[in-house]
Amino acid sequence: MIAKRQTPIPISNLTFTGNEERYVLDAVHSTWVSSLGKYISQFERSFAQFIGTSHAVSVNNGTCALLLALKALDIGPGDEVIVPSFTFAATVNAILHAGAEPVLVDCLPNHWNLNPVDVEKAVSSSTKAIIPVHLYGHPCDMPAILEIAKKHKLFVIEDAAEAHNAECMGKKTGSVGTIGCFSFYGNKVMTSGEGGMCVTNDALLDERIRKLRDHGMNKDKRYWHDEIGYNFRMTNLNAAVGLAQLEQIEQFLDRRAYLAGIYDFRFKNLTGVKPPLQSPFGKKINWMYCLFLDEFSSVSRDELLAGLKEYNIDARPTFYPLHLMTPYVNLKRISSLINAEFFGMSGINLPLYPSLKEEDITYIADVVRDLLTIKF
Numbered sequence: 001m002i003a004k005r006q007t008p009i010p011i012s013n014l015t016f017t018g019n020e021e022r023y024v025l026d027a028v029h030s031t032w033v034s035s036l037g038k039y040i041s042q043f044e045r046s047f048a049q050f051i052g053t054s055h056a057v058s059v060n061n062g063t064c065a066l067l068l069a070l071k072a073l074d075i076g077p078g079d080e081v082i083v084p085s086f087t088f089a090a091t092v093n094a095i096l097h098a099g100a101e102p103v104l105v106d107c108l109p110n111h112w113n114l115n116p117v118d119v120e121k122a123v124s125s126s127t128k129a130i131i132p133v134h135l136y137g138h139p140c141d142m143p144a145i146l147e148i149a150k151k152h153k154l155f156v157i158e159d160a161a162e163a164h165n166a167e168c169m170g171k172k173t174g175s176v177g178t179i180g181c182f183s184f185y186g187n188k189v190m191t192s193g194e195g196g197m198c199v200t201n202d203a204l205l206d207e208r209i210r211k212l213r214d215h216g217m218n219k220d221k222r223y224w225h226d227e228i229g230y231n232f233r234m235t236n237l238n239a240a241v242g243l244a245q246l247e248q249i250e251q252f253l254d255r256r257a258y259l260a261g262i263y264d265f266r267f268k269n270l271t272g273v274k275p276p277l278q279s280p281f282g283k284k285i286n287w288m289y290c291l292f293l294d295e296f297s298s299v300s301r302d303e304l305l306a307g308l309k310e311y312n313i314d315a316r317p318t319f320y321p322l323h324l325m326t327p328y329v330n331l332k333r334i335s336s337l338i339n340a341e342f343f344g345m346s347g348i349n350l351p352l353y354p355s356l357k358e359e360d361i362t363y364i365a366d367v368v369r370d371l372l373t374i375k376f
C-alpha cells in the first residue's frame with residue numbers, strides 16, 4: 001500500500017527563477033505596460049533568433065497567432081485547411097473563426113501526429129493550407145508534408161504551440177513552413193502568462209501580420225486603416241516575463257528531458273501500457289508526459305485518472321479527438337479517424353515540469369503501477 005501524499009502534485013508548475021520579477025518591475029516603473037515598450041521588441045528579436053527565422057511577431061495568445069497566420073495568407077470562406085483531428089481545439093477553432101473549412105485527417109498508426117498519406121488524400125481544388133501540429137512536443141513528418149504542399153501549391157502553417165525548441169530537418173519546428181505559431185500559455189515549456197508568437201522568413205507576411213494585429217492600421221499613417229484588423233497585441237508586461245523565460249529555456253528543457261527519462265525507466269515493461277513513443281521525425285521536447293494504455297490494461301483510462309486523483313496526483317486525459325465533440329462532428333473528413341480515436345481515448349498526461357523532484361516521479365510511477373494491477 002502506497003502512503004498517500006497530502007500535498008497535491010499539480011500537472012504543471014512554473015519556474016520563475018530568472019529575470020521575471022526584475023523585468024516586470026522595470027516595465028512597471030517605465031509605465032510602458034500596454035503594447036509598446038522595450039520588452040516587446042526584445043522578446044520578438046530574441047525569439048526569432050532562437051527559432052532561426054528572420055521575423056517574429058508577438059501576439060496575445062497562440063490561438064490568435066493561428067488566426068492571424070490564416071488571415072495574413074488570405075485564407076477564408078470557400079477555402080479548405082487540412083488539420084489533424086487529434087489536436088487541441090484551438091487549432092481548428094482558428095480555421096473556423098477565419099471562415100474557412102477544416103478538413104480533418106488521421107494520425108499515423110504508430111504516432112499521434114498527422115499522417116501524410118491522409119493529407120495527400122484530403123487535398124481538393126479548394127485546399128489552401130495544411131496545419132501540421134507538433135503535438136506534445138514531437139515534430140511532424142515535415143519532409144513529407146512540405147513535399148505535398150509544394151506539389152499542390154499549399155501554404156504550411158506549423159502549429160508549434162507545444163514544441164518550442166523541437167527540431168525537424170535540422171531546423172527548429174515553426175521555422176520550416178510558411179508561418180509558425182507558438183503559445184506561451186502558463187502550462188507550456190516557457191510562458192509569458194498568456195501570449196503567442198508568429199514566426200516567418202517572409203518580410204511581407206511579417207508586415208501583414210503586424211498590421212492585422214494592430215487594427216489593420218497603416219504603419220506609416222496613424223489611424224488610417226487599410227483593412228479590418230484585430231487587437232491581438234502582447235503587452236510589455238507579458239513580453240517581460242516571456243523574455244526572462246526564454247533566457248532559461250535550455251535549462252528548463254534539459255531538466256524536463258531528465259525527468260521524462262525517469263518516467264520512461266519506471267514504466268519499462270509495465271503490462272497494460274504502451275512503451276514510450278519515439279519521435280521518428282526529429283528531436284522532440286518534453287512537454288506533457290504521455291502514457292497510453294494498451295489492450296492488456298486491467299483498468300480504463302477514467303479509472304486510472306480517478307485513482308491518481310485519490311492519491312493527490314493531477315493527471316489529465318490526452319485531447320479528445322475533435323470529431324467526437326458536438327461542434328466538430330460534422331466537419332469534413334476523407335477517411336476513418338481510427339488512430340486519432342486510439343491516441344485521444346487511451347492516453348493520459350502526467351505531471352512534468354522543472355521543479356518536479358525525482359521522488360515525486362517515483363511516487364507517481366508507483367501509484368500508476370499499483371493502479372494498473374488493481375482490478376476495479
Ligand SMILES: Cc1ncc(COP(=O)(O)O)c(C=O)c1O
Pocket residue numbers: 061062063064087088090091133135159161162182183184185195196
Ligand atoms: C496545439 C495547440 N494549438 C494552439 C494552442 C493555443 O494556444 P493558446 O492557449 O495560447 O491560445 C494550444 C494551447 O494551448 C495548443 O496546445
